[in-house]
Amino acid sequence: MxxxxxxxxxxxxxxxxxxxxxxxxxxxxxxxxxxxxxxxxxxxxxxxxxxxxxxxxxxxxxxxxxxxxxxxxxxxSGDAGTSWVSGKPVLPGVLAGLGVSLTLMAGAIVVAVLVAGALVAPTLAAASRGRPRSASGAVAAMLTAVPEFLLASVLLIVFAVWLRWAPPFGWEGPENLVLPAIAMGVPAGGLLGRLLDDALPAAAGEQWTTTWTVLGVGRARIAGGVLRRSLPALLPQLALVVVGLVGGAVAVEELFAIPGIGRMALGAAVAQDLPLLQACLLVLLLTGFAASAVSAALHLLLMGRALRGTTLPVAQRAAAGPGRLARVLPVVFASALILLVAVGLFRDPTAVDVSLRLAAPSWERPLGADALGRDMLARVAHGALRTALVALLVTAVALVLGLGLGFLPRLSGGPVEVLNAMPPVLAGLITAAVLGPSTAGAAVAVVLVAWAPLAAHTTALVREERAATHVQASRVAGGDRSWILRAHVLPAVFPPVFRHALLRLPGTALALASLGFLGLGAQPPEPEWGLVLSEAMPYVERAPWAALAPTAALALLGALAVSTSSLGRRIAVGG
Known part of the structure; x- marks a missing residue:
């Protein structure tokens, strides 16, 4: 309704x-x-x-x-304007690029399904035997947190440059699809696997599975029933997978020089070819909206005619509190990042020495030097500090906006749904067209999409708190609305939303790094992680250490994002 x-x-x-x-x-x-x-x-x-x-x-x-x-x-009427650069109509080129991107996304979806299937196979097997348990949540979470541009960089270095198992660039045949599809499909498969891994044990613990087992129903049929019971709650999240693919397509297409619509949009933003950028953005956004519509239609189809218009109860299961390892890992990863910053912070990240151009790691320069002879340890350390400060600022602004607009669901409901269908890179393309590529523009882009999940969380908590018995009693006793808000609702809502915002901090830093990698964020000579990795990629064959240093730092940040999100999720579920 x-x-x-x-x-x-x-x-x-x-x-x-x-x-x-x-x-x-x-x-x-x-x-x-x-x-x-x-x-x-x-x-x-x-x-x-x-x-x-x-x-x-x-x-x-x-x-x-x-x-x-x-x-x-x-x-x-089918006319999207004329390119400012070429003087040609933009729509034919955009449609051709869309065809390439959709092919790439289809390959990524195949990879995602295979990855998700491999992740949940042990859980599904256990569920069919009447032993509901999660078997691969940690692995799925790790795969989900790996940014597409980082995974694509690793695949390009290892399998295309070092091993030469696949072509590094271009779009000439099926062999060009393999590495990009894996780079985009693995994080998507991790997300699908993580969602299914949570839903399957809960569905397998319901009463009907016990009844089927007593009646002698085969394990394969029970497994199929458990899977079908879990899918209705999963399908609405399908749009998130496609949104992730839309955002990942921009970075992956640029890295592998694939002539898709994502790379076309990035080139248009850099060249300020705004008619072309407008058409690309609209098509990319429509792709996300279409994915939402398809997932909703599949949800209705799977629910069946009898259950349409009703809500199928979501299977629930008790969750244990965070274990010792879950509590320790964030501290370990954060300590490693702090140590990295402490070691390299007193080095000069901008000092140029062309005699040390692409120098290998040594005692004097443990991470080697970049193409201008600058110390990679200094640039990675200063980049960590810069990225952390910007991420903190972005998180603070997103928290304020999320809390404020979350109390106004009628006003914020539509923007939250729309922005949840917009990956940060699309917002980055828009802000780059308006403000130009810069750190400030990247921060604005991430804020534009980062407040929406916090607002949705705030709205849900406000509704829950307003329905609480003590709030209802205060209202019946004649308590003023503003007093109830200050005394009951806000104190109950702020702490969990604040923790939610803090847990998103590493992911926010990764989003900023991805925009820097694409040239939409920090500009040279700033030592920002994404930019440092982007500058090193042209020399990856001659000096792989120049790319491996920021890659390792970003991987460490991704591990921190995984561990903090997993810890926060366990705390939230376990109460």
Whole structure:
């Protein structure tokens, strides 16, 4: 059942997003004609005659609102505009890139299903024997937290450069699909496997499985029943998998030089070819929305006609509190990062010595040197400190926004749903078009999507607390709404949402690093982890240590993200 307020909120959020995309040429505050001139010829002087000719050619003098109307009308008729760089219609190229990206996503989904199946096979086997237990949650969590760009970098270094088992670049045949599909599919499979690994033991512990076992039903049929019982709660999360693939496609396509729509969007953002970027963003967003619609349709189909319009109870199971290892691992990973920062913090990350260009690791430089002879240990250490500070700021802003808007579910419900369908890289493309590639732009991009999960968590807790007996009693006793909010609701809601925000801190740092890797965040010579890894990739065959240093640091950060999220999840479930 859809409430009018919820529908209005969703429509307003989608309309606002389309409006932002449509107004990109003017949101930057600069002259669109100047952007066109620079996109076509960076060396040409912006003389008034050249700018006037561009304005006349593109009709820019009509103003942003008129051109926005023309853009929307053109979309309705299949015209997405003309590229500022090539002067050609953008839609044919975007559709061709979409075909490549969809092929890559299909391959990634196959990999994801295989990975998820391998992860939950032991759990499903145990469930069919009447022994419901989780068997692979830790492994699934580890795979989920590996960023696509980091896994793609490792696969490229090991299997394409060192072992030469697959081509490193291009899109010429099925062999070019293997490594990119694995890079995108493994984290998605980890997410699916983790969700199923949680749901299967709960479903297997329900009464009907005992009845089937007593009646002599075969294990294969029981396993199939347990799987089918678990899928309705899982299918709504399918959209998250596709959203992850959409975001991962940008980095993976850029790294493997695949001519997909993700790489096309990134190139358009860097070149300020805003009509092309607009079309790419709309197609990528529509892909996420379409995935949500498909997952909802599959959910209804699996529920069956008799249960449509009702809610199937979610299987629940008791969870043990966090074990000693779960409590120790975050401390170990955090201590390793602190040690790394402490060792390299007093070294100069910007000192250039061309005589040490791509120098191998030594006692003087334990992690070697980059292409300019700069100390990799210093750059990784200072990059950790810089990334941590920016991530803390982003987390604080997202927490404030999440708490504030979470108390206004009618206003924030639509934006939360829309932003949950937008990976940080798409927000990064938008902010790069408006603010330019920078650390501030990357921080804004991550904030735009980071507050939504916190707002959803806040809304759920507020509803739960308002339904509590002591709050109801205070209301009956004549307590003022503002007093109840200050005395009961806010003190109960703030601590868990604050812990939720802290547990997302390592993931936020990884999101910032991914934008830096794509050139949408920090710019040279800043020692930011993603940027340091991006600068090292062209020399990976000659000096692999230059890429392995930031890769190892990012892997350590990913392990910290896994351990903290797993610990927080166990605490939340166990009460």
């Amino acid at each position: 859809f409430r009018p307020a919820a529908l209005a909120s969703r429509f307003a959020a989608v309309a606002a997003l389309v409006l932002v995309v449509g107004m990109l040429p003017w949101l930057s505050g600069g002259d669109p004609a100047l952007s066109v001139l620079r996109a076509r010829s960076a060396e040409r002087d912006p003389d008034p005659e050249a700018l006037a000719a561009i304005r006349d050619q593109l009709g820019l003098d009509a103003g942003p609102l008129v051109l926005l109307g023309r853009w929307l009308t053109g979309l309705a």
